[in-house]
Amino acid sequence: MKQKRNVQINLMIYLAMKRLLLIMGMGFSLNSVAQAATGALNGKAIFDKNCSVCHSVMPPPKTAPPITPLASHYHQKYSTKKDGVNHLVAYLKSPNKDKAIDPQAITRFGLMPAQPLPDAELRAVAEWVWDQYNPNMGMGRGMGMGMGRGRGMNQ
Ligand code: HEC
Numbered sequence: 001m002k003q004k005r006n007v008q009i010n011l012m013i014y015l016a017m018k019r020l021l022l023i024m025g026m027g028f029s030l031n032s033v034a035q036a037a038t039g040a041l042n043g044k045a046i047f048d049k050n051c052s053v054c055h056s057v058m059p060p061p062k063t064a065p066p067i068t069p070l071a072s073h074y075h076q077k078y079s080t081k082k083d084g085v086n087h088l089v090a091y092l093k094s095p096n097k098d099k100a101i102d103p104q105a106i107t108r109f110g111l112m113p114a115q116p117l118p119d120a121e122l123r124a125v126a127e128w129v130w131d132q133y134n135p136n137m138g139m140g141r142g143m144g145m146g147m148g149r150g151r152g153m154n155q
Pocket of ligand 1: 046047051052054063070087088091096100101102105106111112113117125
């Protein structure tokens, strides 16, 4: 009798494990489907391919301002991601001194060439740039970009 119960319990555990594995497996495959769908528009990958030749993410700079301090500038100037990304996309399409978020960067590095990417890719990479903002990294702490303005906590 006792033996039979044990077998039953074992069977229950076995079935539960099997179901768990099945659910986990489904989770994994759904993840990879989602990844494949967005893979073409992965902002970081677009950056690595098209922008990293000039831009580093963190200081020191290559031949253009590093992305993290630029993201800080954007967060300081625009309160919503939508506005920031819209400006960024417009700038990537046609950089010009009047629209630059940091005109000093042009003096130091020259004007960025227009980025001939499809709109969707520009938008994806612009969103990625916006997301590189790190609130723990203030501006003006030896960024080497002449951005000596401090940032308050509430910005
Ligand atoms: C050939 C070098 C080069 C490439 C490639 C390049 N940039 Fe730039 N970028 C610059 C330089 C130089 C500046 C600073 C002068 C300026 O703002 O035009 C700059 C400025 C910027 C700015 C500040 C814009 C603003 O509003 O003032 C952002 C953001 C930026 N780049 C993102 C990107 C992204 C994203 C890519 C890839 C899609 C990219 N850059 C590709 C050289 C480059």
